[in-house]
Amino acid sequence: MIDIPLLKATSIISPRLTVLVNTIDSKGELVSSPYSWIYPINMNPPLIGVGVGRTKQSLKNAKRTGEFVICIVSPNFGQQAVNCEKAHKPGDRLWKKNNLHSQKSKKVNVPRIKESKAVLECKTKKVLEYNGDHVILVGEVVYAQSQETLEKVDPLLHVSGETFRAIGKAITLQRHTK
Numbered sequence: 001m002i003d004i005p006l007l008k009a010t011s012i013i014s015p016r017l018t019v020l021v022n023t024i025d026s027k028g029e030l031v032s033s034p035y036s037w038i039y040p041i042n043m044n045p046p047l048i049g050v051g052v053g054r055t056k057q058s059l060k061n062a063k064r065t066g067e068f069v070i071c072i073v074s075p076n077f078g079q080q081a082v083n084c085e086k087a088h089k090p091g092d093r094l095w096k097k098n099n100l101h102s103q104k105s106k107k108v109n110v111p112r113i114k115e116s117k118a119v120l121e122c123k124t125k126k127v128l129e130y131n132g133d134h135v136i137l138v139g140e141v142v143y144a145q146s147q148e149t150l151e152k153v154d155p156l157l158h159v160s161g162e163t164f165r166a167i168g169k170a171i172t173l174q175r176h177t178k
């Protein structure tokens with residue numbers, strides 16, 4: 001075992017999914033930014049949380065419009081998705097500059113990214129604040145769509161920094177839920 005500096009401790013809870021968080025900015029344009037602090041937080045109703053820096057545009061947009069869409073990223077468009085983290089202002093449409101495409105969502109006004117093989121359409125439920133540099137943007141999933149198997153979705157996992165991984169082989173373990 002080696003000591004991990006406390007400011008890097010959260011990287012032990014990795015890899016996590018790489019996603020694009022889609023929101024509508026103050027100019028009415030789609031913003032699609034990469035995030036990987038994303039976690040399920042409730043089953044019924046289905047709630048998800050995204051750990052978002054306090055100053056991020058996605059947070060402001062999700063609060064203002066009450067909606068956002070989570071688009072799972074796959075390796076075949078991973079670099080394009082990661083490029084969308086570049087500093088941007090309302091109206092910049094980085095996703096378009098990186099040759100990604102938008103597609104209408106089913107239950108919310110925020111479009112999804114066409115290249116994504118699994119999406120969660122969310123209504124902003126709450127923003128959980130604590131004494132820190134991030135908050136948790138809580139979304140209630142109002143519609144979900146996905147390719148039928150994990151292999152087809154092929155999610156890109158984010159380890160930390162510039163390190164990413166692909167999914168590994170499936171393992172079946174016995175559960176004791178009864």
Ligand SMILES: Cc1cc2nc3c(=O)[nH]c(=O)nc-3n(C[C@H](O)[C@H](O)[C@H](O)COP(=O)(O)O)c2cc1C
Pocket residue numbers: 018031032033034035036037038051052053055056057058059082084085086087088158
């Ligand atoms: C793979 C990846 C994962 C990231 N995960 C997060 C995250 O979970 N939380 C966060 O605040 N920023 C994260 N970032 C940084 C944001 O993408 C970046 O600050 C971006 O400019 C935010 O855009 P926005 O202001 O439109 O929300 C991540 C960047 C990359 C490339």
